[in-house]
Amino acid sequence: MLVIEASDLLKRFGKVQALSGLNLHLNEGVIGLVGPNGSGKTTTIGILLGLLRPDRGKAGVLGFDCWRESFEVRKRVGVLHEKPVYPGGFTGRRYLEHVAEFYGIENSEEKVSSLLIDVGLSEAADRNIGTYSAGMVQRIGLAQALIGEPELVILDEPTANLDPIGRVEFLERIKKLHREQGMSFLISTHILTELETVCDQVAIINQGVVKEQGKIEKLVKKHPATEYVAIVSDPELLGGEIKKASFAKHVRTETGGKVIVETDDQQRFQDEVVRIVRKRNLQLVAMGPQYGVLGAVYRKVMEEKENA
Amino acid sequence: MHRKAVKTAGRLSRLVHWELEKTFTVPMLAIVIAAALYDFVTASYGAGSSPTAPQSLANVLDKFARGWAFNLSVEAVSSFMFSVFIFAALTSISLSRDISSGYMRVLLSYPIRRAKLFMSRVLVLLLVPFLIFMCTLMFVGALVFPSLFLRISVLDIGYIAAVIFVQMFLIFAVSFSASLYIRQPVMSFLASVVTLISLEQTSNHLPVPYNYLLPTEGTFVLMDYRFYRFQYGPTDIFMPLIGMLIVPIIIMIINFFYFTRRFQT
Numbered sequence: 001m002l003v004i005e006a007s008d009l010l011k012r013f014g015k016v017q018a019l020s021g022l023n024l025h026l027n028e029g030v031i032g033l034v035g036p037n038g039s040g041k042t043t044t045i046g047i048l049l050g051l052l053r054p055d056r057g058k059a060g061v062l063g064f065d066c067w068r069e070s071f072e073v074r075k076r077v078g079v080l081h082e083k084p085v086y087p088g089g090f091t092g093r094r095y096l097e098h099v100a101e102f103y104g105i106e107n108s109e110e111k112v113s114s115l116l117i118d119v120g121l122s123e124a125a126d127r128n129i130g131t132y133s134a135g136m137v138q139r140i141g142l143a144q145a146l147i148g149e150p151e152l153v154i155l156d157e158p159t160a161n162l163d164p165i166g167r168v169e170f171l172e173r174i175k176k177l178h179r180e181q182g183m184s185f186l187i188s189t190h191i192l193t194e195l196e197t198v199c200d201q202v203a204i205i206n207q208g209v210v211k212e213q214g215k216i217e218k219l220v221k222k223h224p225a226t227e228y229v230a231i232v233s234d235p236e237l238l239g240g241e242i243k244k245a246s247f248a249k250h251v252r253t254e255t256g257g258k259v260i261v262e263t264d265d266q267q268r269f270q271d272e273v274v275r276i277v278r279k280r281n282l283q284l285v286a287m288g289p290q291y292g293v294l295g296a297v298y299r300k301v302m303e304e305k306e307n308a
Numbered sequence: 309m310h311r312k313a314v315k316t317a318g319r320l321s322r323l324v325h326w327e328l329e330k331t332f333t334v335p336m337l338a339i340v341i342a343a344a345l346y347d348f349v350t351a352s353y354g355a356g357s358s359p360t361a362p363q364s365l366a367n368v369l370d371k372f373a374r375g376w377a378f379n380l381s382v383e384a385v386s387s388f389m390f391s392v393f394i395f396a397a398l399t400s401i402s403l404s405r406d407i408s409s410g411y412m413r414v415l416l417s418y419p420i421r422r423a424k425l426f427m428s429r430v431l432v433l434l435l436v437p438f439l440i441f442m443c444t445l446m447f448v449g450a451l452v453f454p455s456l457f458l459r460i461s462v463l464d465i466g467y468i469a470a471v472i473f474v475q476m477f478l479i480f481a482v483s484f485s486a487s488l489y490i491r492q493p494v495m496s497f498l499a500s501v502v503t504l505i506s507l508e509q510t511s512n513h514l515p516v517p518y519n520y521l522l523p524t525e526g527t528f529v530l531m532d533y534r535f536y537r538f539q540y541g542p543t544d545i546f547m548p549l550i551g552m553l554i555v556p557i558i559i560m561i562i563n564f565f566y567f568t569r570r571f572q573t
Contacts, residue, residue, distance in 0.1 A: 075419040085411040102418045
């Protein structure tokens with residue numbers, strides 16, 4: 001079922017062309033929105049929320065027109081904006097209680113308390129937001145995005161400012177909410193390795209147009225990785241052995257025990273690494289595409305478009 | 309695509325409550341109260357004149373009370389520039405800062421009707437400071453000159469309130485526009501001040517009765533009509549009172565349509 005639909009979106013800010021005919025057709029699920037800085041991700045989010053009006057084209061969320069029926073969209077969508085600002089004079093708890101009122105939630109105390117525990121802010125709940133660290137602001141941002149039990153949650157750079165454990169917890173929470181409550185997510189981020197752990201679909205944007213979109217597994221098949229990495233106890237030895245094999249176009253070693261292999265044959269790479277590791281009695285730490293599954297797709301899409 | 313029905317709370321009072329809690333922090337309150345105290349102190353200084361012939365105490369008090377009410381309205385008019393700085397700053401800081409910091413973007417992402425958000429801002433940034441200002445003036449008046457205060461007629465207080473309100477409304481309307489279009493606190497404050505001073509200067513050079521449309525000429529007419537009535541007829545009251553309200557009302561109608569239909573952030 002489609003949750004986001006946009007066709008031929010065009011948006012200009014003065015001389016800057018932010019979107020140049022963007023088309024998006026995304027189904028329920030956890031969706032990644034990726035692209036380089038200034039590619040149009042935040043503008044797209046602004047249009048989806050009815051905060052920006054497209055100069056041309058139409059956008060719809062959950063069956064509602066994003067500009068004409070933006071109120072209906074906002075009732076069903078929770079948002080965590082990039083670098084969010086919340087009133088510093090409110091405590092985290094008070095702020096969430098107010099937001100709950102906007103969503104028509106009566107007697108929100110219990111819900112707010114449980115949400116504060118969920119996002120790891122229960123101890124700081126009665127402190128003013130003005131005293132929060134950047135990571136804590138991000139957590140209160142997630143809580144306010146979830147409080148209305150939305151059908152779709154839009155997260156713009158959600159893990160920015162979160163510590164490593166906070167990031168993992170955050171991603172786990174998204175998985176859980178999608179699995180247990182059926183919430184859909186649109187996550188805009190640059191951190192592709194995080195995205196591939198939670199997303200089932202992705203849209204790659206560059207220069208205001210969607211370069212590629214769809215299920216990750218389909219995109220991986222369409223744009224297979226060409227660089228793989230194996231981390232082993234003796235990279236020089238492994239690298240030397242792989243060079244002797246005919247499948248690798250290029251082999252190099254890097255610090256951290258990495259052997260980088262350029263090849264179109266992923267299966268052969270894996271088989272050879274396993275064979276050499278066993279034969280030479282090496283210790284294999286990790287093995288996979290050099291830039292992660294999604295990173296490889298992203299690079300290929302970007303390179304293809306640049307070459308075209 | 310699916311369309312499910314979802315309920316939300318749409319009460320303006322909740323939004324006003326939210327805006328009040330956010331905007332009226334101690335420094336903001338202190339500024340409005342200080343402005344009212346300034347008017348009170350300057351108005352009280354030299355209120356009433358020494359009687360030229362022996363009079364009863366009641367007459368002296370009556371005269372003094374009327375003089376004090378007159379002085380309050382004179383002060384309200386004379387301190388137009390002072391009010392410009394205070395109330396333009398209040399509006400610019402609150403609205404422009406919200407837009408430039410990205411907080412307005414957060415707020416507009418919640419299920420809140422833009423028209424209600426607009427109304428809540430008007431109530432919180434115009435009516436609430438006006439009420440605080442008037443209440444402070446009256447409270448301090450009753451506290452410092454209780455016997456005098458009781459002798460002021462309700463109509464005199466109404467005139468003082470009207471004079472203060474029409475000024476504040478114009479200041480608010482101009483600063484609201486500047487904040488909405490410029491979206492930068494310092495620049496929108498400066499633009500408001502320059503615009504209001506220009507309007508003030510322009511009104512001095514406009515022919516009668518067009519000069520009544522803007523403070524301070526219009527408020528002087530209102531005040532003189534109430535306290536002296538020596539040079540204006542009953543119909544003259546409409547031009548300054550309605551006129552001075554029409555200018556900010558037109559500005560606010562334009563702001564309303566811009567904010568609800570075209571505003572993007």
